[in-house]
Amino acid sequence: MLEKLKQEVYEANMLLPKYGLVTFTWGNVSGLDAESKLFVIKPSGVEYDRLTPDDMVVMDLGGNKVEGKYNPSSDTETHIELYKAFPGIGGIVHTHSAWATSWAQAGRGIPCYGTTQADYMYGEVPCVRNLTKEEIDEAYEKNTGVLIVDYFKDKDYIAVPAVLCKNHGPFTWGRDAHEAVHNAVVLEEVAKMAARTEMINPDVKPAPQELQDKHYYRKHGANAYYGQ
Amino acid sequence: MLEKLKQEVYEANMLLPKYGLVTFTWGNVSGLDAESKLFVIKPSGVEYDRLTPDDMVVMDLGGNKVEGKYNPSSDTETHIELYKAFPGIGGIVHTHSAWATSWAQAGRGIPCYGTTQADYMYGEVPCVRNLTKEEIDEAYEKNTGVLIVDYFKDKDYIAVPAVLCKNHGPFTWGRDAHEAVHNAVVLEEVAKMAARTEMINPDVKPAPQELQDKHYYRKHGANAYYGQ
Amino acid sequence: MLEKLKQEVYEANMLLPKYGLVTFTWGNVSGLDAESKLFVIKPSGVEYDRLTPDDMVVMDLGGNKVEGKYNPSSDTETHIELYKAFPGIGGIVHTHSAWATSWAQAGRGIPCYGTTQADYMYGEVPCVRNLTKEEIDEAYEKNTGVLIVDYFKDKDYIAVPAVLCKNHGPFTWGRDAHEAVHNAVVLEEVAKMAARTEMINPDVKPAPQELQDKHYYRKHGANAYYGQ
Amino acid sequence: MLEKLKQEVYEANMLLPKYGLVTFTWGNVSGLDAESKLFVIKPSGVEYDRLTPDDMVVMDLGGNKVEGKYNPSSDTETHIELYKAFPGIGGIVHTHSAWATSWAQAGRGIPCYGTTQADYMYGEVPCVRNLTKEEIDEAYEKNTGVLIVDYFKDKDYIAVPAVLCKNHGPFTWGRDAHEAVHNAVVLEEVAKMAARTEMINPDVKPAPQELQDKHYYRKHGANAYYGQ
Numbered sequence: 001m002l003e004k005l006k007q008e009v010y011e012a013n014m015l016l017p018k019y020g021l022v023t024f025t026w027g028n029v030s031g032l033d034a035e036s037k038l039f040v041i042k043p044s045g046v047e048y049d050r051l052t053p054d055d056m057v058v059m060d061l062g063g064n065k066v067e068g069k070y071n072p073s074s075d076t077e078t079h080i081e082l083y084k085a086f087p088g089i090g091g092i093v094h095t096h097s098a099w100a101t102s103w104a105q106a107g108r109g110i111p112c113y114g115t116t117q118a119d120y121m122y123g124e125v126p127c128v129r130n131l132t133k134e135e136i137d138e139a140y141e142k143n144t145g146v147l148i149v150d151y152f153k154d155k156d157y158i159a160v161p162a163v164l165c166k167n168h169g170p171f172t173w174g175r176d177a178h179e180a181v182h183n184a185v186v187l188e189e190v191a192k193m194a195a196r197t198e199m200i201n202p203d204v205k206p207a208p209q210e211l212q213d214k215h216y217y218r219k220h221g222a223n224a225y226y227g228q
Numbered sequence: 229m230l231e232k233l234k235q236e237v238y239e240a241n242m243l244l245p246k247y248g249l250v251t252f253t254w255g256n257v258s259g260l261d262a263e264s265k266l267f268v269i270k271p272s273g274v275e276y277d278r279l280t281p282d283d284m285v286v287m288d289l290g291g292n293k294v295e296g297k298y299n300p301s302s303d304t305e306t307h308i309e310l311y312k313a314f315p316g317i318g319g320i321v322h323t324h325s326a327w328a329t330s331w332a333q334a335g336r337g338i339p340c341y342g343t344t345q346a347d348y349m350y351g352e353v354p355c356v357r358n359l360t361k362e363e364i365d366e367a368y369e370k371n372t373g374v375l376i377v378d379y380f381k382d383k384d385y386i387a388v389p390a391v392l393c394k395n396h397g398p399f400t401w402g403r404d405a406h407e408a409v410h411n412a413v414v415l416e417e418v419a420k421m422a423a424r425t426e427m428i429n430p431d432v433k434p435a436p437q438e439l440q441d442k443h444y445y446r447k448h449g450a451n452a453y454y455g456q
Numbered sequence: 457m458l459e460k461l462k463q464e465v466y467e468a469n470m471l472l473p474k475y476g477l478v479t480f481t482w483g484n485v486s487g488l489d490a491e492s493k494l495f496v497i498k499p500s501g502v503e504y505d506r507l508t509p510d511d512m513v514v515m516d517l518g519g520n521k522v523e524g525k526y527n528p529s530s531d532t533e534t535h536i537e538l539y540k541a542f543p544g545i546g547g548i549v550h551t552h553s554a555w556a557t558s559w560a561q562a563g564r565g566i567p568c569y570g571t572t573q574a575d576y577m578y579g580e581v582p583c584v585r586n587l588t589k590e591e592i593d594e595a596y597e598k599n600t601g602v603l604i605v606d607y608f609k610d611k612d613y614i615a616v617p618a619v620l621c622k623n624h625g626p627f628t629w630g631r632d633a634h635e636a637v638h639n640a641v642v643l644e645e646v647a648k649m650a651a652r653t654e655m656i657n658p659d660v661k662p663a664p665q666e667l668q669d670k671h672y673y674r675k676h677g678a679n680a681y682y683g684q
Numbered sequence: 685m686l687e688k689l690k691q692e693v694y695e696a697n698m699l700l701p702k703y704g705l706v707t708f709t710w711g712n713v714s715g716l717d718a719e720s721k722l723f724v725i726k727p728s729g730v731e732y733d734r735l736t737p738d739d740m741v742v743m744d745l746g747g748n749k750v751e752g753k754y755n756p757s758s759d760t761e762t763h764i765e766l767y768k769a770f771p772g773i774g775g776i777v778h779t780h781s782a783w784a785t786s787w788a789q790a791g792r793g794i795p796c797y798g799t800t801q802a803d804y805m806y807g808e809v810p811c812v813r814n815l816t817k818e819e820i821d822e823a824y825e826k827n828t829g830v831l832i833v834d835y836f837k838d839k840d841y842i843a844v845p846a847v848l849c850k851n852h853g854p855f856t857w858g859r860d861a862h863e864a865v866h867n868a869v870v871l872e873e874v875a876k877m878a879a880r881t882e883m884i885n886p887d888v889k890p891a892p893q894e895l896q897d898k899h900y901y902r903k904h905g906a907n908a909y910y911g912q
Contacts, residue, residue, distance in 0.1 A: 023645050024638070026572065045683030074674065074682045096572045102649045105569040106657035113333040114395045116254065116324045133666040140670050167570045167663035182252070189251050193330045195656050200423050201334035207395035210361040214368050218302065226302045227273030341789040342851045344710065344780045410708070417707050421786045428879050429790035435851035438817040442824050446758065454758045455729030479873050480866070482800065501911030530902065530910045552800045558877045561797040562885035589894040596898050623798045623891035651884050 001067055002040055002058055005031050009040040009091075010053040012177035016095060017048045019185045027095035028073040031177035032083050034090060037061055039083060043070030074141065081145025082173060086157050091177035093184045096169045099191035100184075103127065104164040110190060111206045113197045117190040118207060118215035119226075120183065122159035125190070126151060130166045144168075159216070162187045229295055230268055230286055233259050237268040237319075238281040240405035244323060245276045247413045255323035256301040259405035260311050262318060265289055267311060271298030302369065309373025310401060314385050319405035321412045324397045327419035328412075331355065332392035338418060339434045341425045345418040346435065346443035347454075348411065350387035353418070354379060358394045372396075387444070390415045457523055458496055458514055461487050465496040465547075466509040468633035472551060473504045475641050483551035484529040487633035488539050490546060493517055495539060499526030530597065537601025538629060542613050547633035549640045552625045555647035556640075559583065560620040566646060567662045569653045573646040574663065574671035575682075576639065578615035581646070582607060586622045600624075615672070618643045685751055686724055686742055689715050693724040693775075694737040696861035700779060701732045703869045711779035712757040715861035716767050718774060721745055723767060727754030758825065765829025766857060770841050775861035777868045780853045783875035784868075787811065788848040794874060795890045797881045801874040802891060802899035803910075804867065806843035809874070810835060814850045828852075843900070846871045 009031040016022040016029065025048070030041035040056045057068030061080055065072065073079075079092045095101075103110050103125075110125040112118055117125075128151050135143040148163050148171065161183045162172040170187055174180040197204055206212075219226040237259040244250040244257065253276070258269035268284045285296035289308055293300065301307075307320045323329075331338050331353075338353040340346055345353075356379050363371040376391050376399065389411045390400040400415055402408035425432055434440075447454040465487040472478040472485065481504070486497035496512045513524035517536055521528065529535075535548045551557075559566050559581075566581040568574055573581075584607050591599040604619050604627065617639045618628040626643055630636035653660055662668075675682040693715040700706040700713065709732070714725035724740045741752030745764055749756065757763075763776045779785075787794050787809075794809040796802055801809075812835050819827040832847050832855065845867045846856040856871055858864040881888055890896075903910040 023641065043684065070684055098645065098649055099652065101570060101572060102652035103656055105649060105653040105663070106660050108657055114329060115397070116329060130664050130667060133664075136666050136670050140674075167667055169571065185251065189326070193326055193333060195652060196327065196330035196423060197333040199427065199655065200331055201336055204334050207333070208358050208361075210364050211358060211395055214364050218368075228271065228298055342785060343853065344785060413707065417782065421782055421789060424783065424786035424879060425789040427883065428787055429792055432790050435789070436814050436817075438820050439814060439851055442820050446824075456727065456754055479869065499912065526912055554873065554877055555880065557798060557800060558880035559884055561877060561881040561891070562888050564885055586892050586895060589892075592894050592898050596902075623895055625799070651880060655883065 002033055002036075002038060003053075005033050005040050006053045006056040006058075009042070009056050009177050010051065012091065012093075012181045013042050013051060014048065015178075015181045016093070016184070019181075019188075021095045021097040021184055021188060022048070023096070027093070027097075028075055029093045029177050029181060030073070030076075030079045030091065032090045038066055039079065041072045041076055041079060043068070043072060044074050046070060075144075077139065077141035078145040078148075078171070081142060081149055082171070085149040086152070086173065088158065088175070089161075089173045089180075090175050091180035092171065092173045093177075093180040094169065094171050095184055097184065097188040097191075099195060100164060100170040100187050101168075102195065103191050104169050105167055107166050109164065110194050112212055113194050113204060114207050115211065115215040116186075116193065118212040119219055120186045121162060121190070122156070122216050123212065124206070125160065125162045125164060125187065127164040127166055159220075230261055230264075230266060231281075233261050233268050234281045234284040234286075237270070237284055237405050238279065240319065240321075240409045241270050241279060242276065243406075243409045244321075244412070247409075247416075249323045249325040249412055249416060250276070251324070255321070255325075256303055257321045257405050257409060258301070258304075258307045258319065260318045266294055267307065269300045269304055269307060271296065271300060272302050274298060303372075305367065305369035306373040306376075306399070309370060309377055310399070313377040314380070314401065316386065316403070317401045317408075318403050319408035320399065320401045321405075321408040322397065322399050323412055325412065325416040325419075327423060328392060328398040328415050329396075330423065331419050332397050333395055335394050337392065338422050340440055341422050341432060342435050343439065343443040344414075344421065346440040347447055348414045349390060349418070350384065350444050351440065352434070353388065353390045353392060353415065355392040355394055387448075458489055458492075458494060459509075461489055461496050462509045462512040462514075465498070465512050465633050466507065468547065468549075468637045469498050469507060470504065471634075471637045472549075472640070475637075475644075477551045477553040477640055477644060478504070479552070483549070483553075484531055485547065485549045485633050485637060486529070486532075486535045488546045494522055495535065497528045497532055497535060499524070499528060500530050502526060531600075533595065533597035534601040534604075534627070537598060537605055538627070541605040542608070542629065544614065544631070545629045545636075546631050547636035548627065548629045549633075549636040550625065550627050551640055553640065553644040553647075555651060556620060556626040556643050557624075558651065559647050560625050561623055563622050565620065566650050568668055569650050569660060570663050571667065571671040572642075572649065574668040575675055576642045577618060577646070578612065578672050579668065580662070581616065581618045581620060581643065583620040583622055615676075686717055686720075686722060687737075689717055689724050690737045690740040690742075693726070693740055693861050694735065696775065696777075696865045697726050697735060698732065699862075699865045700777070700868070703865075703872075705779045705781040705868055705872060706732070707780070711777070711781075712759055713777045713861050713865060714757070714760075714763045714775065716774045722750055723763065725756045725760055725763060727752070727756060728758050730754060759828075761823065761825035762829040762832075762855070765826060765833055766855070769833040770836070770857065772842065772859070773857045774859050775864035776855065776857045777861075777864040778853065778855050779868055781868065781872040781875075783879060784848065784854040784871050785852075786879065787875050788853050789851055791850050793848065794878050796896055797878050797888060798891050799895065799899040800870075800877065802896040803903055804870045805846060805874070806840065806900050807896065808890070809844065809846045809848060809871065811848040811850055843904075
């Protein structure tokens, strides 16, 4: 079942090592089938160079395994919360990519210092707080998703398709698994440049709002004119 | 038409991923035909691993497409302003290469800390100011070019073939597309080393003028003796 | 003799250049045969691209060579002290991997700033003191092992399978040679991210204990649920 | 003539791009024939991927070209001064490798922070002063060599086979061209780690002398026991 989606999610997972975003098994990508509301996700702890499309696990949004010989990613419950709360997204990525994770460990959102970020993400990439001990003990992975959803409840999750979880790492999303990976690559690149920007000028301020607007809306929305 | 130039500009574009200067489609190279005053430029938003020489777009300096199935780079108007104002240049490059962009985001020019920079660029690589909201709204890409040209109006754009646009990224140029890419590689390398130099010695000063002169003129001008 | 272990230790050694942990011959891996208490180790100063399984040296825990045409690694006596004092470990790695070595040179343990570290190592990775001149003169490599063992005498060497030796570099260990290399890769990655974390936020604190606990025990012990 | 040496010097030159020490043509290796006192050096400004053993230039220590279709490296006069003053060395390397050059641009010698450096270089890698305008104007490349030789006149150039020229970059040497390249790789690695060490601990001190001694003499001199 969902063979095409399994193939897509497999390929999206394999882009993580290609772009240098994962070491060992430290990442996972899922993709949602909009019609059936089933999603396909990487199995937990399986190494990338042994992964096949058939290893992908099919889940429903209630957290039940529908098909697959492996356990799904341990972060599955986080993916579920995001799919339930963010209509229109069709893919989610979690990694421990080094620069984005360093910002997460530092407990800071990534300010928008330039057009590279503004081309894809409207404003700062936020860093959400630590879960409390109670939230961790109750349901760590689910509550990670609940926290992210709560942060975005009055914000535009399409315009900012990324979040950092404090002392943990990033999640990104997109219309499909491939776009979610694309956003994970962008995030790592802007995380790297933002850290270096502050190294070069500790007093740096975010890019002017009008420049951020220009670049974001040149690529998104009704008046976009970038690309073909 | 301009098949040889298309091939050259195609090859110059493909050097950007080879030298690690671009992620995804974040860069473009153009080359000018000195006789016809037509130029060839990368199409907008087309991925490098699908690019062919035939995809290149031929433009005139009035901004009209002369040949090509794709839209030209969204930065085309910037290229036009530079070609019109800088006689003798035949190639232009724009990238978001990580170190040069970090200096641009930091809003600082790159001081000449050593002979690596002096071998190619005479003095500091400047960082020009942000455009105003009016300039952005009126004609963002064109005014980016106008601003660069204005900065160099009483300076030697041949001796300093590179500029940083604040909160955006670098442009470089040269006698042809290939030399412009060469200068983009040099810029990224000196941007990296300058940041590390300041990390190692926060009180560092630029290289002595006589050393800069020696290296620049050993490779440029009537008394050059580097190379064959 | 011990042909299977020699092959395993050879392969584990070859993972060091694959993961970018060694330059030239700056590293070594050994593996212990639990039954015979013999161990297999890389020969001293032999380059990785000329290494073969047959070059591996078989030693006993008294420091006697049992088989092999080469001298064993100059760090052999350190390996022996760890094998004698740490029941249950079957592999040891020493490298000069750049980030872990930089922490060792800085004389600082690596604080646990996030879940990447907590997934594998419970708490801070310690940095042990310099040996005294007397300890160096008496038996440098052996006393390096004695010092590490002394540090862990009232600590859980399974939960923290890594140590930094001040002004020198890291040692890691595991159930077998392959797991010891795995831990060496993890160590280098968390060393890199910890340094960048402090660069991004000089006032950063370690991750909350409950988050460290959650991640460590999600992968280790009776209630682990990560993986298959 | 000197076909074997040409081949060796060619191969040593090709190691520079292999180890990531050069961009474009920014480096050169030479090797000395001890008997004839002729040396072989890379031609000036020829790209590495077009270089052949036949392109190597044969020079005498008076600066005269003995054989070769190309001009020798522009740094040839520096090599000559070192060969004349440092008996026993048979190879010299100059690069603009990024980390070593950053220390040179910062105007600082590289303190010995650990055993990686002590294994190859006894103590700090020095950074020599800028040449004066008079020295530059008179004979820049020759006087670069004179300055290095003057620095080492009462020091052991075998025990410290590397130097940084302020605002320029490193030179290394060794018994032959291959060992000189080896030392250039070591230098870049220790330059990288030293910068990171200071980032992690701004108050760091050099490694204890007894530890430096142990590692240096474990690999050098009458009592060496590292290797085969």
